[in-house]
Amino acid sequence: QKEVEQNSGPLSVPEGAIASLNCTYSDRGSQSFFWYRQYSGKSPELIMSIYSNGDKEDGRFTAQLNKASQYVSLLIRDSQPSDSATYLCAVNIGNAGNMLTFGGGTRLMVKP
């Protein structure tokens, strides 16, 4: 069983809609959670980090964390075609090495 799971997609939403991306993780000791955006052929770019239960908003992005249910989600409001990318969920289990475990990514397509 993979430690961090994401639906590979593609998730297709119309421009202006809310895109909802989900991620589940298996290690209850996980302490830090991140969302990265990766355009095709480019490197992952950190867009959100969340450390405690609840919501964290940054512009059009909202990260949600529920440690009891072991899931993290990312909402993108007013989706734009430029948001079309693969979104990677990453989890840090808090070990000494600051290791991140990544999910396989969800491909988002925003259609004009």
Place this chain on the structure above:
Amino acid sequence: EAQVTQNPRYLITVTGKKLTVTCSQNMNHEYMSWYRQDPGLGLRQIYYSMNVEVTDKGDVPEGYKVSRKEKRNFPLILESPSPNQTSLYFCASSFRQGTGYTFGSGTRLTVV
């Protein structure tokens, strides 16, 4: 500009010919890490470093070596490359435990 710099961006080599991929960060980050990204397998950690002279294996260390003689540099060494090491490689750095990583632009390696 704060960044992680890797070189080269593209490399084609032959089986068994030793190579080094360089990585340097200018953010005074403590942690550095190497990942490889393969279709269907996602991002997997090869090695990481918590500080100068402190390194440890990630999930897929076989066939790779690293060193951290200076805080800013973290080269990846393939002593005897094989075709199964054909991949997209990313170097990344992180300020401290629990924070997200900043990724370099990537090195696309082909071993023939």
